[in-house]
Amino acid sequence: MIPQSLFDNCAVLPGWDKHLRLEAWKNWRSMATPTIRDEAWKYTSLARLEKMVFSPSTPAPSTLTLNDIPLTFPENRFCFINGVFNQRLSAPLTADTYLLSQRAWPKIATQYQTAQSYFERLNAAMLNDGLYLDIQNTTNTPLYLMLLEDKTGGLSQHHLRHRIRVHAGVKSDIVIVDLGLADSSSLTTHVIDIELAEGATLNCTHLKKASAPGYAIRQTHAHLAKNSRFTHFNVDFGAKLSRNEIVVLLQENNASCQLNGLALARGQDHIDNQTQITHLAPSTQSLAHYRGMSDDKACHIFHGHVLVDANAPDSIVNQQSKNILLTSKAQVYAEPQLEIYNKNIQCVHGATVGDIDEEALFYLRSRGLSNEIARQLLIFGFARSLLETLDDNTLQNELAEWIKTHLALDSELILDCYKEPDHENTH
């Protein structure tokens, strides 16, 4: 994947600690590439990726503008293009709340000592840039973190690591826009570490549309203190390999998390969603709801693991995975797993796999809709119902538009048939 010579010749970015980097490189090299014999990679083969050689990205001036991204952006935003911070497209917060690039390094580097997984180690060795965000006050508008990939030509790679801290009692919303605008193959790894202090709330929406032939590995680690709440909404539009690993540690009393995910795989896409939630303290709650749709020859994997420790009585666990397969060549793998060591808990999980509900289809057809429109409506409804868990209506509608475009649904017809819910009444 990355030969030694490439690492040696790769320019050391200013401020990055050479010694730590070399350690990280050795650390990565010492680990064998995961194979389908490894439980966590059972359905995702890295055999092809392993044979490819990716060169480190060279920070070239990009001509991208905000208009290239069909989203409404508020004032606060950080933009990274090809793994490097881009001043032109950014409109950051006040300077005391964040650190960038080399200034952020000491804060981010502390997290590297615990790097366990293969791609986290690779990320440590090849890191390009990063952001350290210290959220001290509640903000009313969401903060956008834009991780863009522009055309580079050839096989490129870039690696980012961010650390987000939310202070006690502070509520914050973050939208991560993870976009691949290149049409060439690339390898990108992004690691985000999140720490929530007592009573903090973080709503994180991760919108991911990696470049179609790309390999995009994302890892999110969240540590939750007492009474804190973390919600994560992952919308994945697919790529050659799109893997999302979310690890949540509910470390103190009454911490709660809600992980929602929507995977819309088509063509030759391979979306691999992995969630791992660990309940370590009493009265902690977790909810995970993942929906996946596989069209054409696409593949979707949901591997959810919830562990309730013996020291976590009165915990509540709910894990759901719903999947639809639209063609006979598409595939779905679902593994909603539970590991429970305490009896005083409430715990349910469920998984379904199937085609569009025949009865619902019949119902719509009996009301005069054509088969095609009825199907489109049901597919859209399948995705849309999960979007409704988002508090931000603007974001909700924008995502709905993205979904319509992505699935090539007839917007006009759906608009006619799909009555928008009255959010003021329903929420």
Place this chain on the structure above:
Amino acid sequence: MTKPNQTLETLLQQNYEHGFVTDIESDTLPPGLNADTVRAISAKKNEPEFMLAWRLKAYEHWCQLTEPHWAHLKYTPIDYQAICYYSAPKLKDGPKSLDEVDPKLIETYNKLGIPLKEQEWLAGVAVDAVFDSISVATTFKDKLNDMGIIFCSFSDAVQNHPDLVQQYLGSVVPYTDNFFAALNAAVFSDGSFVYIPPGVRCPMELSTYFRINAKSTGQFERTLIIADKGAYVSYLEGCTAPQRDENQLHAAVVELVALDNAQIKYSTVQNWYPGDENGVGGIYNFVTKRGECRGEHSKISWTQVETGSAITWKYPSVILKGDYSVGEFYSVALTNHHQQADTGTKMVHIGKHTKSTIVSKGISAGFAQNTYRGLVKVLAQADGAHNYTRCDSLLMGTHCGAHTFPYIESKNSRARIEHEASTSKISEDQLFYLAQRGIDTENAVSMIVNGFCKEVMKTLPMEFAVEARKLLGLSLEGSIG
């Protein structure tokens, strides 16, 4: 809640009811495993050439394998060279009737509550009892013979029906399947063989009781059941074992073949010695059970009540090859003290409109770990396949664990898979409600657990349901904390 719990604690501490050893001279091979051991076993059983060749191939394959450790189990490593691979009760000539059977054996079965004679006449059950590794008593043979049903020990089948054995042996569980299946194929000593001819409905429940007896002896049973076109058979398997201080290995293989329109119902009550309350001793139970619905509209149904063994590693599976075939798996797995169970099923949908149902109830008490591990796999050609899985866990102790590892793999858009699971405990409210009505904690727990397992228990044949309830009652109580 403390007072009734103390009573239950004492109940829980009671000794293993079936813990005793019958003193019978055994014909035993020295411990250790090599190609000569395999040859010796085959020679002792006077097997035809094809059997020896098959065993040796299995042994060679086994030598290349390493023991799997992916299951959620912790146990001291097994020394395969310390195990004695053949032990047969010494019988000068095969018994022709029950009167000729060693009275000590009969006594053993009586202690276990299997009065052969009474069963023969009252319950209408034909018993092929396996003592250690050799079949010693077979009843109702004549009646079954008249209908063309073959129900005999595996060794007899190898001698008398080599064609059938050669045709079906290893066709569902090949020796290459897994580590324990390869070991079994190399050294299996005996087991049961059933063949139901086309269109015949077996008039009685066929049953075999297994029992480990000779010290340091692993048991390697092999059961093969074939239901030809339109046939029906219900087979019962029950296990009890005497008390031991050292761990014993049990690696059985069960193969079922159902042809067009055939039905096989296989029920198990497993009560091997689970070890003492400190986790010392107990049976290691590594079993490969698999059925193949080879024909259209065929059906295979597994029902198991697992209360024994220190370690259970068992996944009765169904390969749904024939169109419109049906697979079922009903399971109650109960673990107490330091028992560990990693059990579940595999349903592989290959044929069109195949259907499978999985109902699993796991109960965990004391320091036990109970894991459900199940695979539902739908291949691309299995149009209209349908699976429903329900797995519930009940936790009864502060130090135990209940885990669920389902694997769902679908490659067909016209298949429907539903999986649901829950984990809960016996609530104070339930116990209080029953106490209010004058039911003591012991009975209340028993009622609640039996209610929890009802869905599975009702699929058991009558005789087994009684034994299963008794077993649950014995093993469960006292674990309310």
